[in-house]
Amino acid sequence: MLSVKSFTFNPVQENTYLLYNEERECCIIDPGCYFPQEEQQLADAIRSEGLKPVLLLNTHCHFDHIFGNKFVAETWGLTPHLHGQEMPVLERAAQAAAAWQIPFTAIYDGPVVKIREGETISLGGEELQILFTPGHSPGSVSFYSETSGLLIAGDVLFNRSIGRTDLPGGDYDTLIRSIHTQLLVLPDETKVYPGHGPMTTIGFEKMNNPFLTNR
Numbered sequence: 001m002l003s004v005k006s007f008t009f010n011p012v013q014e015n016t017y018l019l020y021n022e023e024r025e026c027c028i029i030d031p032g033c034y035f036p037q038e039e040q041q042l043a044d045a046i047r048s049e050g051l052k053p054v055l056l057l058n059t060h061c062h063f064d065h066i067f068g069n070k071f072v073a074e075t076w077g078l079t080p081h082l083h084g085q086e087m088p089v090l091e092r093a094a095q096a097a098a099a100w101q102i103p104f105t106a107i108y109d110g111p112v113v114k115i116r117e118g119e120t121i122s123l124g125g126e127e128l129q130i131l132f133t134p135g136h137s138p139g140s141v142s143f144y145s146e147t148s149g150l151l152i153a154g155d156v157l158f159n160r161s162i163g164r165t166d167l168p169g170g171d172y173d174t175l176i177r178s179i180h181t182q183l184l185v186l187p188d189e190t191k192v193y194p195g196h197g198p199m200t201t202i203g204f205e206k207m208n209n210p211f212l213t214n215r
Helices: 036-048 069-076 084-091 093-099 172-183 202-208
Strands: 003-009 014-020 025-029 052-057 080-083 113-115 120-123 126-132 141-145 150-154 191-194
Touching (some): 003 036, 014 191, 052 069, 052 120, 080 084, 126 172
Parallel strands (some): 025 052, 150 191
Antiparallel strands (some): 014 025, 141 150
């Protein structure tokens, strides 16, 4: 079974996740650490939990989800894994952050591993399914563990809300289709860990999310 530890980082209040197995191997997902004290908080948590970072995963590449990519890559020698359709978003990240008046200079500019929908990522004996969930961003993916009953959803599905679609590459109809065809088909008890805000479940969102219940 996989365990989850979460942090809320940076001025945009983004959720960063550590996903780890019983052997203490961990994925760092969407490292949004922006301030030095946030980088230290992440490193301290990894050390105190006795974790060994082995994977760096991005659900998508909006700046608030990749602020810490460079720090993670340099600290633990990891290469970001992301969907190929997110490359233009990654390349525009500094410009997008500047529009929010958030300077972004510590940009990761090394190699990346391009992941594809339908593939799986192994963390020891556990597997994460890569679900293609565009709409908020053109190459958004969500990571689903069937055995642990959890979903790292990025900015696709939130507690009683959904991701915004007014950013470059966003599309409302595409997002709603992604949610219905990729996420709402998961078991109701699936825990959803979103990119912002509190955890929820698939069943709760089916019953209570106003963007989904009125269709």
